[in-house]
Amino acid sequence: MKRTAVIFAFAVFIPALVLGGLALRSLRDQRFAFERQRLQLAQDAADGLARALASEVDELQRDFGRQAEAIIGTNTPAIAAWSFDEQLREVWPLAEVGFSVRLGAEVCSPSVMDNREASRSFHRLNRDFLTGVECVEVFAVTPKGRINLSAQPTTPAPLKQQVELFRNVAPVQGIGESLDPLKSRLQTSAADFKQLVGDAQEGVVARRMPDRLDVLIWHRSARDSQVVFGAQLDRSQLIARLAPRLQTEPAFGSEFAVALLDERVQPLVRTPTSFTTASWRRPFAASEVGEALPHWEVAVYELDPSRPAAAATTFRWTFGSMIAGLLAAIAVGGWLVVQETRRELLMARRKTDFVSNVSHELKTPLTSIRMFAELLAEDRVTDPVRRRQHLEVIATESARLTRLVDGVLDFARLDRGGATAPMQSLDFSILIRDILVLHETRLRSSGIEVKTRLPEDPVIIRGNADALAQIIVNLISNVEKYAASGQELILELETVRAGGGAKGLARLSVSDRGPGIPAECAGHIFEEFYRAHDSLDSGVSGAGLGLSLARKLARAHQGDLRHVPRSGGGSVFILEIPLA
Helix, strand or coil: CHHHHHHHHHHHHHHHHHHHHHHHHHHHHHHHHHHHHHHHHHHHHHHHHHHHHHHHHHHHHHHHHHHHHHHHCCCCHHHHHHHHHHHHHHHCCCEEEEEEEECCCEEEECCCCCCCHHHHHHHHHHHHHHHCCCCEEEEEEECCEECCHHHCCCCCCCCEEEEEEECCCCCCCCCCCCCCCCEEEEEEEEECHHHHHCCCCEEEEEEECCCCEEEEEEEECCCCCCEEEEEEECHHHHHHHHHHHHCCCHHHHCCEEEEEECCCCCEEEEECCCCCCCCCCCCCEEEECCCCCCCCEEEEEECCCHHHHHHHHHHHHHHHHHHHHHHHHHHHHHHHHHHHHHHHHHHHHHHHHHHHHHHHHHHHHHHHHHHHHHHHHCCCCCCHHHHHHHHHHHHHHHHHHHHHHHHHHHHHHHHCCCCCCCCEEEEHHHHHHHHHHHHHHHHHHCCCEEEEECCCCCCEEEECHHHHHHHHHHHHHHHHHHCHHHCEEEEEEEEECCCCCCCCEEEEEEEECCCCCCHHHHCCCCCCCCCCCCCHHHCCCCCCCHHHHHHHHHHHCCCEEEEEECCCCCEEEEEEEEEC
């Protein structure tokens, strides 16, 4: 039995646990892969939107070039430069201030005496930078890319080394989030305007001021390379121009929100407009717009950050429950297999004992029959009385042998589900009396006093007389074998009426005053091949089929046979058969 359990554990249960563990690990890997895919989707969207915004800035730069050339018109660049601020603001609303500068010399427009405060402030803050007197921290880009100051011609102006920058946001970098700042791909350098312009025709310069970021677009006319025209972009107009570029697909927008963050990590544009978050610095994914708008980020946020985790938890619990259910089913199935194996092993042992008992039971009467038959055949017994006694022994043992063989055959027939004998209406009380007439003498000779409590009125049932007689004989025989010491046998027949119009029952109680049936055996006495005294040395004959066969016959009559302990000692077997 232990070997079977060990084999089952190693062959089924342990592999099932291993498969369950692998399934859970695969589930975890799938969740990680799903999160990576979502993160990659969001990052790709942020990168695409950032490129779209950078492309829009490039379009602004080209648009400004066309506006500058239109203002110059038929004039020379040197003449158009002196009134460029006023003329540009009249035709191009994106310009907060227009400016023109002669490289390394002077600012032509706006002048320090301009009647507009914004223009005067621009002149005051940017004059030294534009004329080459002062180097400032800037981000600069031309159509050829970011400006490489190391490739510029040497100038007496002092240059500072490029500084490594960090981004203002810390987007998710995977399943395990990190709060470490990310390095920016942008670079800042200290230079004056002439260095930044170099030999390019147009470009963008972003200058960091104490409280804001100024974006300067410039253009140089091919007719005069020393005069450069530019504009400081109006922040509100720039945001309005960029906002339409921040639209996403509906499917993406149902799960994510998008925001354009400025250098102070404040949302300039957001989609949807009602979206807000506790920390704009912690987007799900983000991408820098570029040198034209340094420290501006396209940030992607989850509309419901708990939804993926909740979905993963639900899926994990569902999948885990399925695995647990499978393991439980395997465990229960294994337990049932083990129990069935134990039952089969027990049945096999009982069948072995049954064969031994039947062999013994067959051998005993056959030995007696053969011995007395040989004595009579050889005329070794001449006394008529003794010859009659020997013949009675032969007849008794033959009847015993017949009952044993018939019992085995009946049990085999019922065990195969064979048809029962034909049934007819009969008086159960008369049947019991007829059986007692045949067996009462033998019982009294064994010291058993037989008492009956049978009704005078007929008790009509529908059944097979031989089968019912076999049940009663088996019960009486058990009293004779096991309970003769009690010297009492009581057969009591009564009718039990059922309510609701149902048929009643004929109930026969067979009681004795024997030693009774041990409690540990009471639940097994109706099992096949079971014997409470399971030993050839017990002195009690039998094959362990009597009670099992009796119950099968009772149930074939739609009735039942059961056992209860008798008060004061002994046993009571109750046979119930439906009334006709």
